[in-house]
Amino acid sequence: MKLEAVDYAAPGADKLFVESLRATGFGVLKNHPISKQSVTSIYQNWQSFFDSAEKEQYLFDKATQDGFFPITVSETAKGFKKKDIKEYYHYYPWGKCPPELKQELADYYQAAMTLAAELLGWVEKYSPAEVAKKYSQPLSNMIKDSEQTLLRILHYPPLTGDEEPDAIRAAAHEDINLLTILPAANEPGLQVQGKGDQWIDVPSDFGNLIINIGDMLQEASGQYFPSTTHRVINPDGADMSKSRISLPLFLHPRPDVVLSERHTADSYLKERLRELGVA
Template sequence: MKVHVVDYLAQDAPKRFVESLKSSGFGVLINHPIPQNLVDSIYRDWYTFFHRESKHDYAFDVEKQDGFFSCQISETAKGHQVKDIKEYYHVYPWGRIPDELSDDILSYYQLASELAQELLTWVEAHSPADVAIGYSEPLANMIKNTPNTLLRVLHYPPLTGEEEPGAIRAAAHEDINLLTILPAANEPGLQVQAPDGSWLDVPADFGHLIINIGDMLQEASGGYFPSTSHRVMNPTGDAAKKPRISLPLFLHPRSEVVLSEKHTQASYLLERLKELGVK
């Protein structure tokens, strides 16, 4: 299994990108349209935010799921007992965002969402006919005007040596949504699990754009596109003293979108949030 790095501007980019998604659940783009200076600015400004006590003024809303999630109430990955070593902020255009941070983060949200629609057209165009016929509507249309797509700003603090035994920055998990779009973080650590159970580093040079399949696309494609398990490992040595900032955009369909005979977006999301212990 290999995660392919694909030039977004190449003529065969859609085909090669979808082949990578099919084989590994992940694909990586270079020469993509997301400005790196915008990503840099977001990483820098939100790093400052996470070091302010005022972050607690935006404590998350249980019903809306927007706002700040502290390390104490962070996620416990499905099937795990120990919380991840992270804190994060949930950004929705309709949600609470600190005024001084809103312009850049909403600009990124818009640009990445537009790119996501294009990538979903690539996925559908290169789905086998017997898979594509099962989509209840065009994949790109599923996220059109959706209020549900979530941008998460993640802060993995430096390790102190006093972490709970067995805790890592992000335990092995699968994403809930259709696709996840992720600019490479400022520090390494992202790995994907191969079919034989081994773990492979995902290509993540600064400037790369990493995309992976979520459970909802796996559900909508009848299992054709795999939602593969991935994790963020703890660094060692001097790297353990460095924080890590990450910016995944989780593409969620509108609530009423039918994924399969069993699930709509809303029913699937509720089931998974309960498993994660945040609903």
């Protein structure tokens, strides 16, 4: 398995992108519409936020899942017993957010959502007829007016060497949602699982946009589009002293959207949040 960046502006980009998703669960785009300058500014401003005591004023609400999640309540990946070494902030347009950081996030959220709708359209365009008929409605319509789509600002703090044995920044997991839209982080570490025990580094060139399939799209497509296992490994040597900031947008359908005979988006999300130990 090899992940190669697709030029968003090139002829046939839509087909190449969906072929990559189908083969690996991941697609990588370059020359896309998301501003590098915007991403850089968000990384810098939120690093300052995570380094400050202000973050404690925005502790998450367990019912609404917005706000700051400290390392002490970080997720435990399904099948694992050790919490991930990370803290993060959940941003929704309707949720709490530091006033000085909100407009920048709101602008990024809107730009990413616009691109996301286009990418879902690409996925549907190149879904075989027998797969497309499983969709209860157009994929891009599933996220229309959804208040569940989540922008997560992730902070993986520097490692001290005192971490629990076998704990890593993000243990092997699959995402819950339809697609995840992720600008390349400011440090490497993201890997996708290939065949067997093979782990492949996801291209982390700054400016790339990484997109992966979530369980909800796998469910809606009758397993045609694979929700591939991925993880964030711990750095070595001098890189242990570096923070890592990441900015995934998790595309969630409206709660009433029917994914399959087994699940609506709401029932699926609640089941997974219970498994993660955050609800």
